[in-house]
Amino acid sequence: MSVIETNKLCKTFEGVVPVKAVDNVDLKIENDEFTAIVGPSGSGKTTLLNIIGGLDRPTSGSVKVNDIELNNLSDNELIKFRLKHIGFVFQSYNLIPVLTARENTEFVMLLQNTTVEERNERVDALLKEVGLEDKVNSRPLELSGGQQQRVAVARALASKPDFVLADEPTANLDSKSAENLLDIMLRLNKEEGITFVFSTHDQRVIDRARRVITLEDGKIISDITQNEN
Amino acid sequence: MIFKVAWRNIWRHKIRSLVVIIALALGLWAGVFSSAFTQGMMNQKIESVIRMEMSHFQIHQPKFRDEFDSKLFIKDGLSIQKIINQEKDVVASSGRIIAMVMLGSANTNGSVKLNGIIPSDEAIVTELDQKVTTGAYFEGVKRNPILISQKIAEKYKVNVKSKVIITLQDINGEITAGAFKVVGIYNTKNGMYDEINVFVRRSDIANLMVAEDNVHEIAVLLNNHDLAEPMATKYQKAYQELEVLPWMDLSTGMRMMIEMMGTYTLIIVGIILIALLFSIINTMLMAVLERVKEIGMLMSIGMSKPKVFFMILIETVCLTFLGAPLGLLFSYGSITYFGHTGIDLGSAAYADMGFSNVIYPSLEFGDYLDVSIMVIIMAIIASIYPAIKALRLNPVEAIRKI
Structure with missing residues (x-):
């Protein structure tokens, strides 16, 4: 069963000149996939991710996550849905600056009313997984960009989501940090079967993705499955 | 965690938060202190009215009271006074002969209010001796002593042992x-009162009159201000042919002034709280608007609107x-x-208006509670x-903000 399925998905931004950001996109993403959505700026990558993530609504067409039609959910139901099913990693990390790495990771689990024991166990494991076990009490401003993005990955995984959506996760990172983050994401995908869908410009990321979907003017112009390098 | 985030958010901009906290503290202090000042002024005025002028009821x-006609006397007033004195809540009473008289000295003459009193009773009721x-x-x-105020002494240019004529x-x-000799000069610090009142012994003036x-008047001092109205009502029922009034009805201006001061205090505190309200709204609005992206992110990762509102x-x-x-x-x-x-x-201008020129601010616990409740609201x-501004954010647009 597909974890994400879109059918004739369209999104038009109204304005003086209406812009069709997503144009008739039919897409299926299976469990355990490590998929990169690529394309030039303005090709509709972020808009597609936003619609898949339930952050934005399509103008027409449908998007299903685990067979749930997102169009049928109200705004409040979408918030609950995101909390339960989707992990987000943003380009500029977007951590809560007043919380430590541990508290940032724990935050989503608190919103889910997870028990203290489960929280402690999972947060420790996740921060260890992303190699930040010695930075648990550091606040975002005390961490490098790469470290912050690793906390963001840990946070995205804390809620045990069905998949993680990452919008240009390596865009603000130096090459070493980007490699490091990519290693972590790939390992989580392989060993724990976590589905990653991310938009990127970064050729190193594209090279390591197993599936590469290329968008241009909102349309899928290629969908390639490649061997891992 | 929401408490933790909210608390730490306050300290993101320490100076800004401290300025608001100090503004709030000072604003509140200004409101509460002005209330206490007004309350203190009113308490002193009430105390002065009760202790010097009206007692608890008369x-x-x-x-x-309208005509000051000497023929309108309370027959056998001293016997009524004795009955009232037996009441357990009565501290003391003073039976007075009252008349508007002409006071003449070697230098000038004029109209004053003459109070014929029993000195020992008056000393308890009004503490005039002090x-x-x-x-x-x-x-x-020994013969026809008269007690006059400092103001009258200055106006009539008389001193202790001076002789004055009362017509x-x-x-x-x-x-x-009758000729009277000044035995003492008093000063109540209530200019309006001092300007007009002189005191002689009831027995001396009773002979003349x-x-x-x-x-003409029985003034009764009780052990509790709150008993003034019920006791007046009780004695009004007992002596229906007479007029028995509590202090606040004897001085209609006082009742009006108490109500006016209450409203005035409320207005002042209200204005201060409204100013503080806008100052807090302004600060919080700034805090929300500069965190649009962060709030958008919180909503993106699944923080519900009620929780954002709560935060x-x-x-x-x-x-x-x-x-x-x-x-x-x-x-x-x-x-x-x-x-x-x-x-x-x-x-001294305040004294001339019947207020003391030394004010002792005072506020009851209940007033602090009222202010605290108003602040919470x-x-x-x-x-x-x-x-609401935060709730209206669209997560997608919010996270795009730089």
Whole structure:
């Protein structure tokens, strides 16, 4: 069963000149996939991710996550849905600056009313997984960009989501940090079967993705499955 | 965790938060202290009115207060006074003969209010003996002693042992006069009162007026201000042919002034709270608008709208609750301090209006509670607009903001 399925998905931004950001996109993403959505700026990558993530609504067409039609959910139901099913990693990390790495990771689990024991166990494991076990009490401003993005990955995984959506996760990172983050994401995908869908410009990321979907003017112009390098 | 986030958010901009907290504390202090000042002024005025002028209630013939007609006396007033004195809540009473008379000295003459009193009773009811600044309280002059105020002494250019002439109507309407010798000079610090009142012994004036055991006024002092109205009602029922009025009805201006001061205080506190309300709204709005992206992210990762609303509410309430106790504590400290030392307004003009020129601010616990409740309500109101602003954010647009 597909974890994400879109059918004739369209999104038009109204304005003086209406812009069709997503144009008739039919897409299926299976469990355990490590998929990169690529394309030039303005090709509709972020808009597609936003619609898949339930952050934005399509103008027409449908998007299903685990067979749930997102169009049928109200705004409040979408918030609950995101909390339960989707992990987000943003380009500029977007951590809560007043919380430590541990508290940032724990935050989503608190919103889910997870028990203290489960929280402690999972947060420790996740921060260890992303190699930040010695930075648990550091606040975002005390961490490098790469470290912050690793906390963001840990946070995205804390809620045990069905998949993680990452919008240009390596865009603000130096090459070493980007490699490091990519290693972590790939390992989580392989060993724990976590589905990653991310938009990127970064050729190193594209090279390591197993599936590469290329968008241009909102349309899928290629969908390639490649061997891992 | 939401509490933790809200609390830490307050300290993101320490200076800004401290400025709001201090503004809140000072604003609250200004409001509470001005209330205490007004309350203190009113308490002193009430105390002065009760202790010097009205006592807790008075008994007269119904029209006496309007006409000051010497014929409108309370027959056998001294016997009624004795009955009243047996009441357990009555501290003392004073039966007075009262007349508007002409007072003449070697230099000038004019109209004054003559009070014929029993000195020992009056000493308890009005503590008049303690107001004597020069001479003595009906001691040292055997025949027709008179106690006058500092103001009258200055106006008539008389001193202790000076002789003055009093001309008045007796209870039959006949003109009569008597020579009196100044035994003492008093000063109540209530200019309006001092300007007009002189005191002689009831027995001396009773002889002149042929008043016998009759009096024009019985002033009764109780052990509790709150008993003034019920006791007046009780004696009104007992002596229906007479007029028995509690102090607040004897001085209609006082009742009006108490109500006016209450409204005035409410308006002042209200204005201060509204100013603080907008200051908090402004700060919280800034805090929300500069965190648009962060709030958008919180909604993206699944923070529900009620929780976002709650977070902003807690931030506002925390900010208020840091400033408010500080303001209340500062208010309590300054009110307690000045409640002991008093605030000298330095002008005798207040005394001329019947107010003391040294004010002792005072505020009851209930008033602190009222202000605290108002502040809590204000904090909640102040959080609503910024919180609604946060709720209206579209996560997608919010996270795009730089």
